[in-house]
Amino acid sequence: MMETRLSSASKEVVISGVKQTVFIGERINPTGKKKLAEALKSGDYEKIIRREAREQVAAGADILDVNVGAGGVDEVALLPEVLKMVMDEVDVPLCIDSGNPYAIEAALKVYKGKPLINSVKGEESSLQKVLPLVKEYGAAVIALTLDDNGIPKDVDSRMKVVDKIIERCVKIGIPVEDIIVDCLALSVGVDNNAGLVTLETIKKVNEKYGVNITLGASNISFSLPGREVINNAFLPIAVAAGLTCPIVDVAKVRKSIMATDLILGRDKFAMRYIKYFRQNKDLF
Ligand code: THG
Secondary structure, three states: OOEEEEEEEOOOOEEOOOOOOOEEEEEEOOOOHHHHHHHHHHHHOHHHHHHHHHHHOOOOEEEEEEEOOOOOOOOHHHHHHHHHHHHHHHOEEEEEOOOOHHHHHHHHOOOOOOOOEEEEEOOOOHHHHHHHHHHHHOOOEEEEEOOOOEOOHHHHHHHHHHHHHHHHHHHHOHHHHHHHEOOOOOOOOOOOHHHHHHHHEEEHHHHHHEEEOOOOOOHHHHOOOOOOHHHHHHHHHHHHHHOOOOOOHHHHHHHHHHHHHHHHHHHHHHHHHHHHHHOOOOOO
8 A cells, every 4th residue: 555645835644545534625626616716717816715725624624626727717827826825824735636737837836845736637648748747846646547538437448547647657757656546436316337437446446556546526426416415425435445535525524534434443542533523523
């Protein structure tokens, strides 16, 4: 089992399957958030960004994902500005979330510490643009199990994408422990096999490479009612299969994952769970 080490200006976070699950906070992302999208477009985003950063860390986020991809914004200019603001507000490692390699590079230039780049895909153009940045800046990277043809429906095709990305990383000198694989959750409301394919891919990646594994976990419940209960049913199974650092709305899933870590023998004497319970009785 590999360890991925990420850092902020003064803090290190270690991700590993034998330790507690690491939470990557998803909320600095305009997807489905009209207010944040408008704020990013108008330039009047300081209050909302600082608040989302502060509240997620208070809710237990170990790492924050930062995505400013709203329609009509200049990500190359905006991503480093928002990143600087988040670094000024909280001292946790950040996950630089953009499909634009120029925005990723601009963000890397201002980042203090070792960040996580989100993400590289299995297609040539993405591999050629993103991997040299990962290497040059000594970052870690999320490898998506998809390519030009979209998200493969079956486990073997997703594994082929994983094999390809890992081979290319190793070839240019990126350590395997700095690759975090995203096995991709799709909605079980759209395809009732989607959960099984994701879980099976997680197990295979874990067995074959022992690398850390992430997921945008809330995708599992997209288009369905009562999303929170579905997300909270899915996450523990995925953690048992090998998921080590989900991208989540931390406040909505922390309880279940703390209980999951306890059940999986990752919480000695249940100290962490009990401490959390004592400090947050109102949540139980
Ligand atoms: N894999 C990787 N990165 C990712 C994803 C992934 N980054 C983006 C996304 N998927 C994960 N982040 C989010 C952020 C928001 C939502 C879902 C995933 C979301 N927002 C609510 C909505 O759309 O209804 C808004 C809720 C609110 O207002 O609080 O669902 O898969 N590597």
